[in-house]
Amino acid sequence: MANKCHICLLGLIILCPLFTGINGVEETRVFCSFGEDVILPCNNALSDCNSTTWNYSRNRNSAAVELFAGGMKKYDIKRHERLSLGSNCSLNIDKATEEDHGHYTCLQYVNKQRHGNDARVLLHVLHIFPSSTQNEIRPGNSVTLSCQLYSHDGVSCDILDHTEGIQLFWVNQAGANLQTDSRYLISSSGHCNITLTTTLLNEDNNIEWRCQVNERNEVKTSASYTVKYLGPLDTPITPTQVIVIVVVIAALAVLIPAVVLSVICRKRAENRKGIDSSMVTYKDEYKGTYETINISIPTTPSANGQTDVVTYCEVTASSSKQMKKNNVHSYDKVTYATIR
CATH class of the missing domain: 2.60.40.10 (Immunoglobulins)
Structure with a gap:
């Protein structure tokens, strides 16, 4: 029993630094979701960030990597373009990923000497995988x-x-x-x-x-x-929708024959009207036409100085035809009025 207690005590001693920090310094926890911008506070910052250094390690047993030194960014790290310092010397991370989780430490150096306690931040990143x-x-x-x-x-x-x-x-x-x-x-x-x-x-x-x-x-x-479905869903038809569909089909069954009958009647009426119009035109052709033509030919002098005058004063032609049932009476009239 005593051995088990010693093992438990040893486990607590090992885990204690993970949550309370080293040398009694508390560690700040920061939570964010994948793709969010996150700010890690530097609780020991001085008035000038030129003294600030930020270190990162995946866990306490791994070697620390410098992200900022003397307020200046280190450009030889993979994610340097997503890191920046805030006005209060905080570490800003744009669009955090799972690779950003771990331990961050903000340190202050004055005249190349370490100043004050370290400010530690533990970053947790939450991510969903479908x-x-x-x-x-x-x-x-x-x-x-x-x-x-x-x-x-x-x-x-x-x-x-x-x-x-x-x-x-x-x-x-x-x-x-x-x-x-x-x-x-x-x-x-x-x-x-x-x-x-x-x-x-x-x-x-x-x-x-x-x-x-x-x-x-x-x-x-x-x-x-x-959840995002790609295409339209196969939704079940409700009883109300069934009733509406039946009513629409019944209405169409009555309406379509009525429309067809109306079109047929109109077409027949137009055909009868066309026949009557043709018959009137046929009758009008036999009422006759009358024309009057006045023609004159200019006089031309002859060899002895006399002139010959030829004038067609009037030519009138008329035509009249009549039809009565099967008997056809037709006559033409031509009148030559005067020729000199």
Whole structure:
């Protein structure tokens, strides 16, 4: 029993620096979700950031990498373009990724001498991974979402839960814990990972599920996943829609024959009107025409000085034809009035 107590005590001694820092210096925890901009405070900053140095290490056992020295950025690091110093010497990280999690230390140097206590920051990054491709996000298919909290390397979430009260939850848009809903299968692993598995329904389109991090029952950050279906959904037809469809079909069954009959009647009427018009034109052709033509030929002198005058004073031609049933009476009249 005594040996077990010694082992437990030894474990607490090893883990204690992870949460309280070295030399009694407390470590500030910062939580963010993947893709967010994050600010790490420098709690020991002096009035001038020229004395500020920022170091980074994935865990306490790995070698530290200088990000800033004397207020100047180090450009030989991979993510230098996403790092900058704030006005209060804070370290700003644009669009944080899982590679950014770990330990950060803000140090102050005056005349090349280390000044004051170090300010330590532990950055946690939350990220959701869909296990299915977009083409599989369809009603009736199963989907699994994995939520990972990147924190201490080698430290499980069980330890974080017992020592710091850090927990992961899957919640809906209203913030209700999905652990109590039988439709969802929630499982967790010891490496700060919690998964959600469910079968998609039609009404899940555009729905949002969130993975949430709580520290001692206080929400620190969350990452969301929104369901997006690619094409139109096969929605069931309701009884009301069936009634509407039947009424429309019945109305069309009455309306279409009426329209066709109306068109046929109009066409027949137009055909009869065309025949009557043709008959009138045929009658008018036999009423006769009358024309009057006045022609004169200029006089030309002859060899003995006399002139011959030829004048066609008037030529009138008339034509008149009459038709009565089967008997046809027709006559032409030509009148030559005067010729000199």
